[in-house]
């Protein structure tokens with residue numbers, strides 16, 4: 025499966041320079057926003073994450089990877105940066121939080137609001 029995917033992802037298609045440009049683009053988005061969710065519009069885990077953030081009225085940036093031509097390449101860059109390729113891929117204050125299960129864990133243990141406050145999500 026990984027072998028098949030590699031034909032369609034930047035691991036096989038892109039030059040090292042192009043891959044670096046994608047890493048820089050993802051880092052630019054992470055660095056310019058207090059809270060970022062890399063998402064796909066159809067993804068149920070992404071919907072659950074966005075619902076939890078909306079419920080708490082957090083401000084956050086959503087990047088819907090399936091709405092972008094470079095979405096697959098940015099997803100590969102996310103793997104490089106965070107060690108995670110699945111979506112949602114969530115960052116608070118430039119720190120990798122993880123996926124929806126990690127966000128729901130913060131919600132369930134009562135620390136989501138304070139973590140979001142620290143990240144500047146209510147500014």
Ligand SMILES: N[C@@H](CCC(=O)N[C@@H](CS)C(=O)NCC(=O)O)C(=O)O
Nearest residue numbers: 067068069109110111112123124125
């Ligand atoms: N345990 C993960 C599950 C995330 C997951 O399975 N996401 C799917 C989409 S719903 C995914 O990334 N699939 C691979 C892909 O879309 O490239 C979480 O809690 O975030």
